Amino acid sequence: DPEPESLFPLCAVCSSPDDLHLVEIKGNHHYASLLCADCRTNQREFIDTSIPLSLMTRTILKRLLEMKRIEKRDSSVLNFQSLLDAEFKNKWDALKKKKTTRQEKLFETD
DSSP states (O other), rough: OOOOOGGGGOOOTOOOOOOOOEEEEEESSSSEEEOOOHHHHHTTEEEEEEGHHHHGGGGHHHHHHHHOOOOEHHHHHHHHHHHHHHHHHHHHHHHHHHOOOOOOOOOOHH
């Protein structure tokens, strides 16, 4: 990976990895972002929804974006989505490797 910092979620404003929340920003623009505690405090008048990143899964993230009609995501959220997708793919690949036997055909076909 040419940018090792992309291996961890970081605050969109200050690049801190501490106490991150996925937040919905409603101001001049409507978008999702990852913010640390200090940056959330500084932008509290624009934040509508704030969920700790430790509780976030692929399913919850997708559902939140749909429910809140958030179409724009900043780079911090896009990187986090990539991390969640990579983690899911790794788990799926590990599960596929465990399954070594395949079910035989029930009926012969030509």
